[in-house]
Amino acid sequence: MISWLQSHGYWPFHVAWSEWTSTLLDGLLKTIEYAALGFVAAALLGLVLALMRTSRIALVRLPATVYTELFKNIPLLVIISVTYYGIVQFGIKLGVFEAGALSLAIFYAAYLSEIFRSALVGVHGAQREAAQALGLNRWSTFAHVVFPQALRLALPGTNTMLVDLLKSTSLLTVIAAGELMAVGNSVASQTFEQMEVFLVIGAIYFALCYPLSQGLLWLERRVRAGSPLSPARSRRLRAARELLETA
């Protein structure tokens, strides 16, 4: 089939993609690794920043606010370059992977902290009070009452940021990070088929991001509907159903 298309001039590709498959896969894997590590780190740092920003103590709030404002107003590309090249001046030399993931985390933590903060503030104060009145301690109140409700509020914005972060891994190409975009650059320079190469790279990004954002939408809907996300909660609700039916 392919050979028939090729021999009759209907095959649209000029690049022999089968030769590049493993290179592309390596790049794809790198992209996913950067995105996964960058996002997890950004979410953790963002949560810490958000908690700091909702503190009653001004001295705790201040550094978090400064951080957020600073990194929200600097381009990611600059952060990547400074992290990779700049830090060397202080005697710290990060590997490409560390520098890349760290840059993403630094940048997206600023945005996520904004989303998380407004979600935390969005949980009604009376909820905290109701939990306290039931004898839940501070940690349990946060873990079982505030956090799940804040999660619901934060999920849409967080999901947008995750997809955005995944796409932004392409900026890491400036430090030759070996991710998908960097692989694209290298294939393009070796085949001189810029247009075709970047269309294919674009298609791969789409194939990665579209299912991800659809999956996240599905997750949002589940969370909003209060569906169980953990096996323990599924079991609890099943046991409750049984007991309630016989009640």
Added chain:
Amino acid sequence: MTGGQTPVVTIEGLVKSFDGRTVIDNVDLTVAPGRIVSVIGQSGGGKSTLLRCVNLLEKPDRGRIVIAGEEVFAGGRVVCDDLARLRQSVGMVFQRFHLFPHLTAVENVMVAQRKAAGVPEKQALETAVRLLKRVHLAHRGLAFPDQMSGGEQQRVAIARALALQPKVLLFDEPTSALDPESTREVLRVMRELADDGMTMVIVTHEVPFARRISDRVVFLDGGRIIEQGTPAEVLDHPTHARTREFLTSFDEITDQETHS
């Protein structure tokens, strides 16, 4: 009146102010086991604040609070070493229910048992189901708060407050946010609790209900207890002008509960 029994709640000389404005002004109150005390009074009179001081959601300025024989507040300080345990023995029901919206009814009743009292899963579930039955809501156990009527939510909130077997239940205008039908449902549950011997402090505007259910009625005005006594004394033969004034504003309210 109470024999020699230890009171469930003892409040002595309680003072609480916000920004220099005294909201609770030297209040004394004792609630004996199995007794029902209703607190009535104008908006802003300090009723909610008084209740919130009992489980130390609000920290008083001065006075003494003893819960079931254990001193929890004295000399301007919280002296109870385990605030969580104190709150487990004082159940609270709010005007606006404040159920946890991300949890089903049955989970709302379970969460404090699991996370505050460390009750095992199976037992917590059984207790929750039993309490939902007690408030006539076993059929709504898997509903989320936003799928329930106000009356149903408030009854779940009562079940939730009962889950840790509190020694006293505090109600802060439990029916003020409800329509007449829901109000009837909630008052019925409260009356059943009263029949079961539950100790309760009820802030309410339902004067007829307070008259029927209470052992004692307290009229709170401007942060002070102006008058207290049996329902007949306070509601039918008030001695203070302020009380009379307040009660006449309720004259037109019909006794909804007798029609249920």
